[in-house]
Ligand code: KMH
């Protein structure tokens with residue numbers, strides 16, 4: 001298995017769930033996002049998973065802003081720009097599909113509906129098929145988001161019926177510890193890894209643990225040959241009683257663990273090669 005390479009580190013700096021009022025360190029403007037992305041790249045991140053905000057710092061899928069964000073991140077960083085097609089739980093399907101019109105290199109693609117705290121993150125089968133096939137047509141490389149074990153089986157069904165994604169490589173991200181999804185534990189990660197073995201040869205995975213599950217998930221993923229996603233979308237507390245100061249703090253910790261595991265961070269160029277994303 002070719003998974004024991006260096007470590008792909010994704011930073012998810014903003015998300016759609018936290019408010020700037022509650023979390024002042026959250027990057028919400030384009031300037032804040034770009035400077036965060038640059039600093040995280042310098043530390044060892046190779047992908048940025050992007051949710052954007054409007055002038056009132058509320059989540060938006062505004063097409064003009066998405067395009068400007070992709071352009072600014074490409075101009076200022078070498079990171080792979082991955083737009084969220086998940087948005088916020090309130091976003092309509094049409095707006096989520098239209099994210100692809102902003103021409104990102106990668107986009108997220110969630111493999112099923114999941115309770116999401118008090119909300120429902122709706123991902124019907126027909127919507128999943130639409131997203132997957134549009135990404136194939138446009139050459140956008142998906143990151144398949146997995147919130148529960150059975151969603152890996154949905155991915156297997158999707159690939160069996162509709163074929164491999166753009167670039168030919170399958171990469172999944174285990175989003176663990178969402179209230180309503182699978183727990184953020186080593187046992188759950190290992191269970192997922194067993195199912196990932198049934199996906200196409202060479203499939204890679206990263207993992208992130210929401211809230212306090214960030215550390216067990218990070219350590220388990222490194223041990224199991226997986227990659228890492230960290231950031232303020234998922235984690236707002238660094239340690240007991242210590243709010244996260246910045247996304248850089250989380251990326252630096254992930255880089256430290258990856259180096260300890262003797263799986264140093266992949267550069268963006270190496271990440272592109274691994275994931276089948278076109279070189280710049
Ligand atoms: N904000 C969540 C409802 C994704 O980016 O694709 C969905 C999410 C997944 O964050």
Ligand code: ZN
Pocket residue numbers: 012015049051084086087108233
């Ligand atoms: Zn997201």
